[in-house]
Amino acid sequence: MKKRLAAALLALSLLCAACSHRPGRDEEPPEGQYAFYFITASGRRDDAALDREFREPSSGGTVESLMTLLLSGPESDSLASPFPSGTALRGWSISDGVAAVDLSEAYEGLSGAELTLADGCIVLTLCQLEGVEAVYLTVEGHPRPFRDQVLEPSDFLLRNTLQGEEEIT
Numbered sequence: 001m002k003k004r005l006a007a008a009l010l011a012l013s014l015l016c017a018a019c020s021h022r023p024g025r026d027e028e029p030p031e032g033q034y035a036f037y038f039i040t041a042s043g044r045r046d047d048a049a050l051d052r053e054f055r056e057p058s059s060g061g062t063v064e065s066l067m068t069l070l071l072s073g074p075e076s077d078s079l080a081s082p083f084p085s086g087t088a089l090r091g092w093s094i095s096d097g098v099a100a101v102d103l104s105e106a107y108e109g110l111s112g113a114e115l116t117l118a119d120g121c122i123v124l125t126l127c128q129l130e131g132v133e134a135v136y137l138t139v140e141g142h143p144r145p146f147r148d149q150v151l152e153p154s155d156f157l158l159r160n161t162l163q164g165e166e167e168i169t
Helices: 002-018 063-072 105-109 112-126
Strands: 034-040 050-055 089-095 098-103 134-139
Touching (some): 034 112, 050 112, 105 134, 112 134
Parallel strands (some): 098 134
Antiparallel strands (some): 034 050, 089 098
16 A cells, blocks of 8 residues: 555655746636646657647536547647547536536546646646536446545646745645
8 A cells, every 4th residue: 555655645746847838828818718638748848847838628617628628639730638548438527616517437547647747638628617626526326545635736836936945845
């Protein structure tokens, strides 16, 4: 169990170290559009692990419409989907500011840094919806071992704003 916890903490720290601020990152999406987060395509030379593109869901702003576009992958060649082929939304609900999202079995194949990046893409994308402050992810109706937690956007460091030695909580 200690090895798995250490691996999860290492994956989270890798994500934190790999994400940084780039110009335009504070830019708001155009009206009717949302920021969809994806991983940067392999071979990119900057130090960001996640980036975003703005898109407008055809059926409005719901968990289902955002997840459908997110799982369909990015339009930009500079981005890549973190989701395994066959990952699908099985169900969702919102209660007390938490979007409970159930994904298909394909998502179970992710682990370590890949899982952390995929979780981050989902959380950062869905928490733009009004009334969604956090996300709880399950696979085939079951919580993920060692990942049975509610995730918030603040769990993912998107820009390197630390100078010198500072503590991150």
